[in-house]
Amino acid sequence: MASPASAASFAALLRAEGVTVVEVGNWETHNRNSKGPWGPVHGVMIHHTVTKGTAATVKICRDGHSNLPGPLCHGVVAKDGRVHLVGYGRANHAGLGDPDVLRAVIDERPAPVDNEATVDGNRHFYGFECENLGDGKDPWPEAQLLAIEKVAAAICRHHGWSERSVIGHLEWQPGKVDPRGFTMDAMRARVTARLARGTSAPKPSTPKPAPKPARPVVDLSKLIAAAKSNPATKGTPVTYAGVRTVEAALVDAGLLAKKYGDGHYGTTTVTAYAAWQKRCGYNGKAADGIPGRASLERLGAKYGFDVVA
Structure with missing residues (x-):
């Protein structure tokens, strides 16, 4: 069983993986914890937003809407690859899902096809909403895909998880299609490769010697x-x-x-x-x-x- 990372550790581990992090307002304490527990955590869930424009996307993911209060995720992965942290704790992103899928994630084995929705996913998953219309036509820039890869790998690295702890919303809850435009198998392959390479955080470099002054x-x-x-x-x-x-x-x-x-x-x-x-x-x-x-x-x-x- 894994306890969620602290908010400060969460931001730090993303940055250590090379993620450009944007901290939005009081994200560290903005959550739905009053509605139920958060944790133990077992995986990372990826979504698309069905929105256009980073500012509008970040706003709705932070504030939610009348039928679904925010935060709607922990981080918003923008088209340019920046990750906007909008909440931390229980977030309204996963909803109810398949208990067999949850067991597969915990056991780190391929998940079965989801066919029921009876388990609270908001309690057990870190969630990232990715800015995309979700119509299968809106492109996924490489900077954005790389950021998704990095956030997933950073969390897996922190908890000692494999790529099997990373799933899409469509693999959790029947009827969901997100993320649409790339496959989760392809994303898990990217996460596998990144975990094998180690952290991408830049290593401290040896200072270059000062250039010799030009001769008169x-x-x-x-x-x-x-x-x-x-x-x-x-x-x-x-x-x-x-x-x-x-x-x-x-x-x-x-x-x-x-x-x-x-x-x-x-x-x-x-x-x-x-x-x-x-x-x-x-x-x-x-x-x-x-x-x-x-x-x-x-x-x-x-x-x-x-x-x-």
């Missing part, structure tokens, strides 16, 4: 122009921002005092760069402190920037 890029022609302008003081506007990158590399190379890394390619930076050129093996006019491509690329390769012409 120094334009050789702009750098040379800045070097030849030879600003006299720190107050002179910086002519090219890439100068700071090169000066930072010269500081790291031990050729320029940090205080001169100000973005001005003045005489101190010229002297420092000339020292770098000599370190690269250049002499005379080839080590005049005005950058050349080869020496600049070597500086960038060692101190973390790229060079473009």
Whole structure:
């Protein structure tokens, strides 16, 4: 004998199966428990609504109508695959059904053809109403079928049931045709496969390492122009921002005092760069402190920037 899951557990187990859950109003306490017990529970029952439009469908399944007070199910499976929880506890969805079918569900074996209606199904089944006209023409989108599969599997997984605990209203009560548009055997096959795979809830992923920052890029022609302008003081506007990158590399190379890394390619930076050129093996006019491509690329390769012409 299985006691119903708590309302909080019910919502959680659906979400753990990958269901998109929409909680409607006071669904956790909206029920018909005053009219009779709910539980022990033995299975999941699937219905179609004979309605059109999600908002209207959810409303009628929550509130019911003059001849049948709500809630009319526990969850409404919309066309888009979202499951709207409208009540929890005893709900007016199953009505009276066949005791032989109930016994087959409890024993988890194929159900016989229903031919009588003498057992209270509202007490023993979780119920899901599925938005569909029930005329055999209204389509069942894959998102909706997948949601039905997930809610049924989630409840079976929670209680340790097999797919044989999932039935349609048409298998419970003589004269009922719902759900119409797919077979319960096909849906049970989907539930079987899902239970075999395990929960579809996404596993926590290992955080991806933060991407490495992009390397600075120094334009050789702009750098040379800045070097030849030879600003006299720190107050002179910086002519090219890439100068700071090169000066930072010269500081790291031990050729320029940090205080001169100000973005001005003045005489101190010229002297420092000339020292770098000599370190690269250049002499005379080839080590005049005005950058050349080869020496600049070597500086960038060692101190973390790229060079473009």
